[in-house]
Amino acid sequence: MPTIKEIAKACNVSVATVSNIINHKGSVGDATRERVEKVIREMNYTPNYVAKNLKTKNTRSIGVIAEDMTVFALPDIIDGITEYCEEADYQILLVNLRLYKKFQDNYYRDNRHKEIVRQEFQKLLAKQVEGIIYVAAHERLIDIIPEDLPIPTVVAYGFTGSGKIPSVVVKDIKGAHDLVSYIVSRGHRKIGVIAGKKESIHTQSRLEGYQKALFEGGILYDPDMVTYGDWDRQSGYENTDILLEKGATAIFCMNDFMAGGTYDRLEELGLHAGKDVAVAGYDNREMACYEKPPLTTMALPLHDIGYKACQIIIGILTKEEVELDNGNCFVECIPCIRESVNAVEA
Amino acid sequence: MPTIKEIAKACNVSVATVSNIINHKGSVGDATRERVEKVIREMNYTPNYVAKNLKTKNTRSIGVIAEDMTVFALPDIIDGITEYCEEADYQILLVNLRLYKKFQDNYYRDNRHKEIVRQEFQKLLAKQVEGIIYVAAHERLIDIIPEDLPIPTVVAYGFTGSGKIPSVVVKDIKGAHDLVSYIVSRGHRKIGVIAGKKESIHTQSRLEGYQKALFEGGILYDPDMVTYGDWDRQSGYENTDILLEKGATAIFCMNDFMAGGTYDRLEELGLHAGKDVAVAGYDNREMACYEKPPLTTMALPLHDIGYKACQIIIGILTKEEVELDNGNCFVECIPCIRESVNAVEA
DNA sequence: TTGTAAGCGTTATCAT
DNA sequence: ATGATAACGCTTACAA
Numbered sequence: 001m002p003t004i005k006e007i008a009k010a011c012n013v014s015v016a017t018v019s020n021i022i023n024h025k026g027s028v029g030d031a032t033r034e035r036v037e038k039v040i041r042e043m044n045y046t047p048n049y050v051a052k053n054l055k056t057k058n059t060r061s062i063g064v065i066a067e068d069m070t071v072f073a074l075p076d077i078i079d080g081i082t083e084y085c086e087e088a089d090y091q092i093l094l095v096n097l098r099l100y101k102k103f104q105d106n107y108y109r110d111n112r113h114k115e116i117v118r119q120e121f122q123k124l125l126a127k128q129v130e131g132i133i134y135v136a137a138h139e140r141l142i143d144i145i146p147e148d149l150p151i152p153t154v155v156a157y158g159f160t161g162s163g164k165i166p167s168v169v170v171k172d173i174k175g176a177h178d179l180v181s182y183i184v185s186r187g188h189r190k191i192g193v194i195a196g197k198k199e200s201i202h203t204q205s206r207l208e209g210y211q212k213a214l215f216e217g218g219i220l221y222d223p224d225m226v227t228y229g230d231w232d233r234q235s236g237y238e239n240t241d242i243l244l245e246k247g248a249t250a251i252f253c254m255n256d257f258m259a260g261g262t263y264d265r266l267e268e269l270g271l272h273a274g275k276d277v278a279v280a281g282y283d284n285r286e287m288a289c290y291e292k293p294p295l296t297t298m299a300l301p302l303h304d305i306g307y308k309a310c311q312i313i314i315g316i317l318t319k320e321e322v323e324l325d326n327g328n329c330f331v332e333c334i335p336c337i338r339e340s341v342n343a344v345e346a
Numbered sequence: 347m348p349t350i351k352e353i354a355k356a357c358n359v360s361v362a363t364v365s366n367i368i369n370h371k372g373s374v375g376d377a378t379r380e381r382v383e384k385v386i387r388e389m390n391y392t393p394n395y396v397a398k399n400l401k402t403k404n405t406r407s408i409g410v411i412a413e414d415m416t417v418f419a420l421p422d423i424i425d426g427i428t429e430y431c432e433e434a435d436y437q438i439l440l441v442n443l444r445l446y447k448k449f450q451d452n453y454y455r456d457n458r459h460k461e462i463v464r465q466e467f468q469k470l471l472a473k474q475v476e477g478i479i480y481v482a483a484h485e486r487l488i489d490i491i492p493e494d495l496p497i498p499t500v501v502a503y504g505f506t507g508s509g510k511i512p513s514v515v516v517k518d519i520k521g522a523h524d525l526v527s528y529i530v531s532r533g534h535r536k537i538g539v540i541a542g543k544k545e546s547i548h549t550q551s552r553l554e555g556y557q558k559a560l561f562e563g564g565i566l567y568d569p570d571m572v573t574y575g576d577w578d579r580q581s582g583y584e585n586t587d588i589l590l591e592k593g594a595t596a597i598f599c600m601n602d603f604m605a606g607g608t609y610d611r612l613e614e615l616g617l618h619a620g621k622d623v624a625v626a627g628y629d630n631r632e633m634a635c636y637e638k639p640p641l642t643t644m645a646l647p648l649h650d651i652g653y654k655a656c657q658i659i660i661g662i663l664t665k666e667e668v669e670l671d672n673g674n675c676f677v678e679c680i681p682c683i684r685e686s687v688n689a690v691e692a
Numbered sequence: 693t694t695g696t697a698a699g700c701g702t703t704a705t706c707a708t
Numbered sequence: 709a710t711g712a713t714a715a716c717g718c719t720t721a722c723a724a
Contacts, residue, residue, distance in 0.1 A: 017710060046468055048400075050399045055703045292610075399700095
């Protein structure tokens with residue numbers, strides 16, 4: 001690969017002139033410009049960005065640290081990041097922590113991963129990225145981001161608690177609210193819920209959304225109508241009976257898998273989802289539209305989360321900061337109304 | 347961020363000494379080493395990699411060009427790449443072409459994307475990556491890789507045809523063979539197939555595997571027993587009747603979605619998959635294990651494809667080249683035997 | 693054991 | 709309009 005020096009020599013001009021031509025700076029005569037451009041094409045010259053970056057002290061690159069690429073939310077979030085990067089002409093340095101594979105399910109309680117994260121930040125810093133996006137595998141409090149970083153950081157799909165590090169998260173309260181309001185609008189008054197794990201932020205927010213929707217519908221909130229699962233299909237299956245016994249005509253499951261479990265149990269009981277009992281899920285996983293009947297659910301705005309996170313970080317870099325709500329950016333879910341929530345018969 | 351010069355000054359030593367200490371080279375006195383290391387820690391110094399890379403002319407980074415991150419195969423492939431990179435201490439520069447979103451379904455017939463690809467290779471070259479992995483969204487002939495690249499390239503999940511650019515692909519023939527052999531071993535002699543699109547490499551290889559398995563089982567190959575779908579659930583549904591009329595006791599669908607369609611039709615007919623008719627899929631998509639009954643299928647070795655691709659490219663860089671079969675590396679599928687293939691009654 | 697200095701491929705300042 | 713040259717932060721002969 002030729003260098004700018006060789007181009008200069010081949011053209012009998014100085015490197016400064018070649019540099020000016022490449023970067024459309026200064027003023028150069030038309031004749032020399034054409035001559036140099038021709039040689040550049042012929043010799044297939046591309047400027048060495050690492051040299052350029054050293055000199056200009058900007059790399060136009062941002063680091064993306066993913067907790068685990070293979071978790072369902074991540075690809076879409078990263079896709080959103082790459083879309084914004086493409087528009088803004090930034091490059092991405094990708095780090096995949098593979099936390100699930102290394103530490104299993106509750107890696108985030110394992111202290112070993114804190115040190116790993118610290119090291120990765122350091123490496124990215126050494127590579128001179130201009131900002132870092134940390135992508136969590138599921139929403140929770142992310143308190144392992146070094147606070148004294150010389151470059152901006154934002155966390156996508158997780159809260160930071162810190163006022164200094166912006167986070168981009170799902171507008172879960174509104175999502176659940178809208179979904180349950182829809183169920184109410186179909187005439188249901190006895191709406192059971194199969195929640196996720198109690199300590200999950202998703203669970204707490206979605207429960208709040210549920211409560212708001214009930215309130216607006218003038219429906220008494222009965223704490224006994226909410227059961228807790230563990231996000232797995234089996235736990236949806238198991239909690240269904242409890243809710244049915246309490247007279248629920250509709251069941252709001254906090255994810256699609258548990259809704260699938262509810263479908264299973266309903267079928268066993270000779271009941272039909274979307275006919276005898278209304279069922280709604282959350283997340284809009286791939287299987288949701290293949291269930292019978294297709295499951296009404298809330299799609300997570302994953303792509304937009306990534307897009308926003310990137311917008312925020314590049315906004316900080318270019319001083320065109322985007323507005324935040326107390327350090328957080330909330331992104332709205334997209335309702336997927338399908339056939340599993342029947343209208344209740346009068 | 348301090349530079350090596352500042353560290354040197356703060357320690358009253360030369361930059362060479364500091365450099366030697368950082369890189370564990372040359373010989374330095376214990377006293378100075380400790381003093382310098384202490385200052386490095388105190389001043390929170392990290393070497394600037396872009397300067398280092400400029401000097402040493404290696405970046406220990408490889409470029410990964412993904413046709414579209416959001417396609418189901420990609421995250422696992424990239425996960426495999428990152429795993430190997432982590433072991434080998436290489437970094438990843440990620441480019442997401444977003445081809446599906448830009449050009450819809452048959453983007454690869456659209457000539458515009460060739461120019462895009464060329465440009466991305468050029469950019470990566472400028473960034474001084476040491477190798478490039480091109481990750482296709484589905485297996486097919488990839489003939490758009492520039493041939494005269496100064497760095498090694500490999501394509502993952504696609505064939506190159508060129509002897510110069512290695513490709514890593516699924517051992518589809520064996521996968522289909524093993525799956526169909528299993529069906530045969532369960533006593534089936536009339537095995538229909540719902541293939542994918544005719545021009546797809548996946549379709550052709552899996553058909554060959556099917557034929558081999560029949561041959562080994564001493565079963566006549568009846569071309570009328572193979573129907574062609576378009577990979578979508580609906581086409582599985584539609585082709586089921588044809589096969590049933592021909593007396594098939596088992597149906598091999600070339601992907602899980604079409605197998606889902608077959609389930610749907612069977613249910614309508616009052617038949618039970620895994621009882622009245624055996625059904626097998628391919629790919630092991632997320633929904634496969636949630637079907638009723640859980641679908642027997644072949645898992646694609648996506649993670650291994652990425653891992654291998656990365657191994658090959660770093661192998662070339664380190665001159666420890668890995669062995670290839672005519673420029674290709676074939677990776678084996680993993681059978682997922684579940685409950686959809688019943689034993690035929692005597 | 694430690695220091696000096698050249699050089700990696702650029703950009704940018706200042707002359708000419 | 710063009711050219712010399714210093715500088716970016718580092719590594720690496722080579723010298724001391």
